[in-house]
Amino acid sequence: MPKFDKIHSVSHRAEDMYALVADVERYPEFLPLCEALKIRSRRDKGNKSLLIADMTVGYKAIRETFTSQVMLDPDNLVIDVKYLDGPFRYLTNVWRFVPTGDTASDVHFHIDYEFRSRMLGMLMGAMFDTAFSKFTTAFEERADKLYA
Numbered sequence: 001m002p003k004f005d006k007i008h009s010v011s012h013r014a015e016d017m018y019a020l021v022a023d024v025e026r027y028p029e030f031l032p033l034c035e036a037l038k039i040r041s042r043r044d045k046g047n048k049s050l051l052i053a054d055m056t057v058g059y060k061a062i063r064e065t066f067t068s069q070v071m072l073d074p075d076n077l078v079i080d081v082k083y084l085d086g087p088f089r090y091l092t093n094v095w096r097f098v099p100t101g102d103t104a105s106d107v108h109f110h111i112d113y114e115f116r117s118r119m120l121g122m123l124m125g126a127m128f129d130t131a132f133s134k135f136t137t138a139f140e141e142r143a144d145k146l147y148a
Contacts, residue, residue, distance in 0.1 A: 005108075006110075007108050007109075009104065009105075010104065010105055012140070013102075015074075017105055018095075021107075022072050024039070025039060032131040033057040036054075037054070040052040048071065048073050050069065053068055054066070055068065066088060068082060068093075077097040078096050080094050093109075093110065093111045094110045095107065109135060109136045
C-alpha cells in the first residue's frame with residue numbers, strides 16, 4: 001500500500017500555494033498524469049468549500065477516472081481529499097500549507113492509496129509512485145511561473 005509523506009519548502013507564501021492547489025480545474029495544465037479534471041458539484045459553507053470532482057489520469061494506453069470529495073479550508077490552509085469511486089480500494093490525500101516567513105512556506109503533502117485490482121496496481125503502481133512523489137515539485141514549478 002503506497003504511502004507518501006513529504007514536506008517541501010518553497011519560496012512562496014502559504015496562502016499562494018494553497019490557492020494554487022485549491023484551483024483543481026487547472027491541474028491538467030501542469031500536473032503529471034492528470035489528463036482531465038471536472039467539477040461535478042460545489043457547495044460552499046462559510047469559508048469552506050466541498051467539491052466533488054472527477055480526475056482522469058493516464059499513462060500510455062491506460063486511462064482511469066476516479067471521483068473524489070475535496071474539502072477546501074482556506075482559514076486553516078488545508079485541503080483534504082477523500083476517495084469516492086474509481087479504480088482504488090482507498091485513497092486519502094491531505095495538503096497543509098505552513099508559513100515559514102513573509103514569502104516562504106512548507107507544503108505538507110500526504111497520500112495513501114491502494115488499487116482495487118492487483119493487475120492495475122502492477123501496471124500503474126510504479127508510475128503512480130513516481131508521479132505522486134513529484135507532485136509538490138510540480139506545484140512549486142507552477143507557483144514559480146505564476147508568482148515570480
